[in-house]
Amino acid sequence: MTASSVPAATSADVLVSFRGVKKTYDGEHLVVKQLDLDIRKGEFLTLLGPSGSGKTTCLMMLAGFEFPTGGEIRLDGQLLNRVPPHKRNIGMVFQNYALFPHMTVAQNVGYPLQVRGVPAAQRRQQIHEALAMVHMESFAARYPSQLSGGQQQRIALARALVFKPQLVLMDEPLGALDKQLREHMQIELKALHQQLGMTFVYVTHDQNEALTMSDRVAVFEQGVIQQLxxxxxxxxxPDNLFVAGFIGDSNRLSGQLRAGAPDQAGQTALCTLALPDGQAILGQAIGKTAAGQEATASIRPERMRLLDPAEAAPAAGSLLRGRAAGLIYFGDHVRLQCEFAQQPHQCFVKVPLGTPALRHITPGDAVTLAFEPEHLRVYA
Known part of the structure; x- marks a missing residue:
C-alpha cells in the first residue's frame, strides 16, 4: 500500500484496524492482498475501485459476512475475525435495501432493536428519531412496496442508524437511483454524517460520488490499496498512473526522461520529458526516475489552456503544440480534442465558452496548449 503524506492517526483516533489482512475464495488467488488500513473515528471513508478490485470484499469482512483468510480486523480494539455480524455494533446499508416486504416501515426500522431485546416503549422512541433523521416520520405505517426507490433507501439508512452503531457500512447504496436523485442523496448523506459524527465506510465504483462525499478515499486495484x-x-x-486515470479525467503523454532539475532541498522536483516529435516539456518527477527511462506524463484537462496566437507564450517546457481533432459542446465549456504526433492517445482541454482563441478553430488547425509544469506529473 502506498502511504500518502497525511497526518498519522494515533491509536486513540482509530476505530477500525486491518493488519495483514488477506482473503482468498479458492485457496489460490488472493482477492485482498496484505491489507493494512486504519479507519479513523468519525470520518467518511470511501473504498473506491473497479469491479473485482477487492473493495466490497473488505467491506463484507468488516461487516462479518466474510471472514479473512489471514491477518486481523479490529473494531475499537476488539478482534472481529470470527465474530458473527449480529454481535458487531455495525449498521449496514445494502444496494438493494434488503427491506422486509411484509413489515411496515416502522417494523423494518425497529427490527434491529427487536433483535437486541430493546423494550417496546424505547423502541418506538428510537424508531421515531431514526425516521426523523431521514425525514420519513409520516411513512411509518406504509409498506416497502408503497415507497419509491429513494424512499426505500432512506428507510434502509434509518434501520442502519436506529441502534446508534459505532460504524455504518454502505455497499453502493445509491446505485439503483437515477442521476438527479443520486446526486441529491449524496448531499443528504454527507450532511447526515456531519450531523451524527458517526464513522461511515462507503463502497462505490463511482469516482464522482467518492470525491463528493468523502473525507478520505482508498483506491483499490487487484486487491491492493493504490493510494489512501x-x-x-x-x-x-495521484501516486501512480492507475490512480491518475481512475480518478477524474487525465491526459497522457509518452516520452523519455532527461535529467531532472533539483529543488532547494536537493531533491529532483522537475524533470524534462522528451516527446517523440521533438518537443520537450517540464513536469514533476514522481517516484524514482532516471535519465533515459521511458515515462508517461499525466495532467488534468482543466490544468491546460488554449493559447491565443496573440498572447505572449510562456517559458519553454510549458507548451504543447499539436492539432485540433474535434470540438464537443458541454454547455458551460467546449471540450477541445487535440492530437500530438506519435502519441497513442488524444488529449483534451476544457475551454470556457467565449474564449477568443476558440472562435475560428476547426479540426485540423494547429493549436498550442499551455500549462504550469507542477501540474504535469511524470511517472517512470
Missing part, C-alpha cells in the same frame, strides 16, 4: 488520501490530494497528486 484526502479527496483533494487524491485528485491533484
Amino acid at each position: 488520501a484526502p479527496v483533494d490530494q487524491l485528485y491533484e497528486a
Whole structure:
C-alpha cells in the first residue's frame, strides 16, 4: 500500500484496524492482498475501485459476512475475525435495501432493536428519531412496496442508524437511483454524517460520488490499496498512473526522461520529458526516475489552456503544440480534442465558452496548449 503524506492517526483516533489482512475464495488467488488500513473515528471513508478490485470484499469482512483468510480486523480494539455480524455494533446499508416486504416501515426500522431485546416503549422512541433523521416520520405505517426507490433507501439508512452503531457500512447504496436523485442523496448523506459524527465506510465504483462525499478515499486495484488520501490530494497528486486515470479525467503523454532539475532541498522536483516529435516539456518527477527511462506524463484537462496566437507564450517546457481533432459542446465549456504526433492517445482541454482563441478553430488547425509544469506529473 502506498502511504500518502497525511497526518498519522494515533491509536486513540482509530476505530477500525486491518493488519495483514488477506482473503482468498479458492485457496489460490488472493482477492485482498496484505491489507493494512486504519479507519479513523468519525470520518467518511470511501473504498473506491473497479469491479473485482477487492473493495466490497473488505467491506463484507468488516461487516462479518466474510471472514479473512489471514491477518486481523479490529473494531475499537476488539478482534472481529470470527465474530458473527449480529454481535458487531455495525449498521449496514445494502444496494438493494434488503427491506422486509411484509413489515411496515416502522417494523423494518425497529427490527434491529427487536433483535437486541430493546423494550417496546424505547423502541418506538428510537424508531421515531431514526425516521426523523431521514425525514420519513409520516411513512411509518406504509409498506416497502408503497415507497419509491429513494424512499426505500432512506428507510434502509434509518434501520442502519436506529441502534446508534459505532460504524455504518454502505455497499453502493445509491446505485439503483437515477442521476438527479443520486446526486441529491449524496448531499443528504454527507450532511447526515456531519450531523451524527458517526464513522461511515462507503463502497462505490463511482469516482464522482467518492470525491463528493468523502473525507478520505482508498483506491483499490487487484486487491491492493493504490493510494489512501484526502479527496483533494487524491485528485491533484495521484501516486501512480492507475490512480491518475481512475480518478477524474487525465491526459497522457509518452516520452523519455532527461535529467531532472533539483529543488532547494536537493531533491529532483522537475524533470524534462522528451516527446517523440521533438518537443520537450517540464513536469514533476514522481517516484524514482532516471535519465533515459521511458515515462508517461499525466495532467488534468482543466490544468491546460488554449493559447491565443496573440498572447505572449510562456517559458519553454510549458507548451504543447499539436492539432485540433474535434470540438464537443458541454454547455458551460467546449471540450477541445487535440492530437500530438506519435502519441497513442488524444488529449483534451476544457475551454470556457467565449474564449477568443476558440472562435475560428476547426479540426485540423494547429493549436498550442499551455500549462504550469507542477501540474504535469511524470511517472517512470
